[in-house]
Amino acid sequence: MIRGIYAIVVLDLKRAWLDRTRLAAGLAQPLLYLFVLGAGLGGSSRLGGGQYQRFIFPGVLGLSLLFSATFAAIVIVFDRQIGFFKAVLVAPLPRAAIAYGKITSGALQAFAQGLVILPFAPLAGVRFGLTAAILLLGGMLLSAFTFSAMGVAVASRFTSTTVFPIISNAVLLPMFFLSGALYPLTSAPHWMQIATHFDPVAYGVDLMRGALLGQYFFPPLLSLAVMAGIIACLAGAAVRVFNRGEDDSSLGAAKFTWRR
Amino acid sequence: MPAVSPPSHASAPALAVRALVKHYGKVEALRGIDLQVNRGEMFALLGPNGAGKTTLFSILATLRTPTSGTAAVLGRDVVTARDEVRRLMGIVFQEPAIERRLSGRDNLLLMGLFYGLPSAQARRRAQELLTELGLAEAADRPAENISGGQRRKLELARALVTDPQILFLDEATLGLDVDARRAFWGHVRTLPASGRTVFFTTHYMEEAEVADRIALIDAGRIVALDTPQALKARLGGGIIRLETADNALARKWLTEHGFAPADSGRGLMLVQADPASVLPELLRSLPVRVERAEVTAPSLEDVFLKLTGRGLSAGNGGGPGGRGGWA
Numbered sequence: 001m002i003r004g005i006y007a008i009v010v011l012d013l014k015r016a017w018l019d020r021t022r023l024a025a026g027l028a029q030p031l032l033y034l035f036v037l038g039a040g041l042g043g044s045s046r047l048g049g050g051q052y053q054r055f056i057f058p059g060v061l062g063l064s065l066l067f068s069a070t071f072a073a074i075v076i077v078f079d080r081q082i083g084f085f086k087a088v089l090v091a092p093l094p095r096a097a098i099a100y101g102k103i104t105s106g107a108l109q110a111f112a113q114g115l116v117i118l119p120f121a122p123l124a125g126v127r128f129g130l131t132a133a134i135l136l137l138g139g140m141l142l143s144a145f146t147f148s149a150m151g152v153a154v155a156s157r158f159t160s161t162t163v164f165p166i167i168s169n170a171v172l173l174p175m176f177f178l179s180g181a182l183y184p185l186t187s188a189p190h191w192m193q194i195a196t197h198f199d200p201v202a203y204g205v206d207l208m209r210g211a212l213l214g215q216y217f218f219p220p221l222l223s224l225a226v227m228a229g230i231i232a233c234l235a236g237a238a239v240r241v242f243n244r245g246e247d248d249s250s251l252g253a254a255k256f257t258w259r260r
Numbered sequence: 261m262p263a264v265s266p267p268s269h270a271s272a273p274a275l276a277v278r279a280l281v282k283h284y285g286k287v288e289a290l291r292g293i294d295l296q297v298n299r300g301e302m303f304a305l306l307g308p309n310g311a312g313k314t315t316l317f318s319i320l321a322t323l324r325t326p327t328s329g330t331a332a333v334l335g336r337d338v339v340t341a342r343d344e345v346r347r348l349m350g351i352v353f354q355e356p357a358i359e360r361r362l363s364g365r366d367n368l369l370l371m372g373l374f375y376g377l378p379s380a381q382a383r384r385r386a387q388e389l390l391t392e393l394g395l396a397e398a399a400d401r402p403a404e405n406i407s408g409g410q411r412r413k414l415e416l417a418r419a420l421v422t423d424p425q426i427l428f429l430d431e432a433t434l435g436l437d438v439d440a441r442r443a444f445w446g447h448v449r450t451l452p453a454s455g456r457t458v459f460f461t462t463h464y465m466e467e468a469e470v471a472d473r474i475a476l477i478d479a480g481r482i483v484a485l486d487t488p489q490a491l492k493a494r495l496g497g498g499i500i501r502l503e504t505a506d507n508a509l510a511r512k513w514l515t516e517h518g519f520a521p522a523d524s525g526r527g528l529m530l531v532q533a534d535p536a537s538v539l540p541e542l543l544r545s546l547p548v549r550v551e552r553a554e555v556t557a558p559s560l561e562d563v564f565l566k567l568t569g570r571g572l573s574a575g576n577g578g579g580p581g582g583r584g585g586w587a
Contacts, residue, residue: 007373011359014370018361083357087418090322091374092346 004093008101058208059181072106073151106148135211143204272335274457280329291480304471350419409440429460503527
């Protein structure tokens with residue numbers, strides 16, 4: 001099992017390394033939020049420009065983790081289209097190892113993307129000590145695993161990538177906006193404060209913000225429990241999907257032509 | 261065929277298939293296959309599209325499960341001992357199953373890891389195979405930048421990473437030019453010498469000739485199973501090929517006069533014990549103009565056409581007059 005997970009992670013990271021320019025390209029969106037939206041909105045915010053950027057920095061980290069974890073998961077769909085996965089599927093490794101490996105590799109890729117943003121923290125007025133850094137990295141890692149588990153659980157069900165832009169707009173953005181990444185949840189309308197309890201991204205952002213700024217909306221232990229629970233449930237769901245793929249993952253199932 | 265029990269692994273045949281049936285909904289892809297392949301044998305599976313070739317192959321390679329019947333690879337049931345079978349087999353798919361963006365070495369290394377080899381051992385094995393198969397130039401280049409022939413060899417290397425006892429090849433050389441195919445089979449042919457069994461499907465008749473035995477499959481059943489020589493001998497004598505101004509009329513006339521014509525390309529083919537003596541009479545008597553007539557020794561292609569050809573309706577047996585009564 002461990003070897004199988006390791007093999008999947010090595011495969012994915014080797015491939016991701018070929019696309020390492022994506023790490024730089026992946027900076028564009030978060031920095032846009034941080035320094036354009038942040039600076040613009042910050043001026044009109046009660047917090048003031050600099051303070052606002054400091055406030056949304058963990059939110060922008062969450063955004064970056066969310067999107068990069070999801071896009072890492074999309075590789076599963078491409079894997080189904082290329083034949084390489086077929087060779088993997090006939091290897092005697094438990095299907096669960098594939099699911100766990102995919103979640104781990106997605107989380108590591110998202111985490112790396114998050115790390116690339118950290119050097120911009122001082123520019124956003126964020127300063128932190130060692131303890132805060134450790135807490136932050138822990139929060140980032142946990143968020144990365146949560147988002148990756150979400151991505152894998154969803155991506156494993158699809159055989160085409162055409163739905164992903166839709167999912168991105170219909171699921172990822174609402175989760176991001178609802179998470180309190182860009183505004184304090186305490187000042188949000190009551191219904192949003194309730195809805196945000198159902199948003200995994202909110203817990204991740206809240207943990208990271210707590211680590212940096214010391215302000216928590218959710219009790220930290222609740223966040224930890226919720227995210228651990230999400231990872232466990234979605235990993236289980238992904239395992240079920242990979243197990244189910246037995247008979248139709250075979251030789252050219254889609255191409256099977258029957259002439260009589 | 262005796263049931264294979266687990267303790268007899270060492271003496272079990274490479275493949276033992278009994279009464280294998282596979283349905284897809286209402287479609288019967290396999291209608292009862294019985295088959296035994298010995299260890300160290302090169303075994304070919306031939307049949308037209310939709311004959312059940314891919315289905316049988318997939319079940320033996322643990323990729324699909326049978327509706328009923330059993331199949332065992334080296335004494336292990338393909339359903340109940342799936343992972344054990346997978347550990348013993350290597351498989352080359354019709355479509356590419358290497359990661360094109362990674363180098364040959366990385367592909368082999370990763371496959372080793374997927375089979376549970378420790379990193380160092382996987383790396384060593386990758387190097388061994390690259391050398392053995394003459395893939396030095398593919399070693400450190402992305403697989404998308406090497407030739408089609410090299411890429412297929414890399415697929416073979418991938419299948420051999422775990423030193424499998426049995427190798428499954430599904431149309432492994434589809435789309436390769438003659439030279440590349442020859443190079444590929446040149447290597448595959450050396451495998452049985454080390455006790456490995458090779459089970460393959462192909463569309464290229466000359467590739468099937470390298471097999472020790474060939475099974476012809478049509479409409480979900482095995483219609484013939486023998487050595488290439490014996491299969492060709494079954495046709496006896498030779499083949500007469502006719503292209504006429506009106507093939508339909510010629511076919512009708514031939515059938516009425518006790519021949520068993522089958523479609524062959526743009527014309528008809530007849531299997532005759534002594535074609536040279538029949539042909540002149542035929543040319544005189546046929547009521548249609550013959551545009552081309554040819555006598556050839558039977559090839560596997562002819563056997564294939566005769567047995568599974570589009571011209572033969574299912575269940576027609578050997579045709580009128582008992583000619584070709586082997587079917």
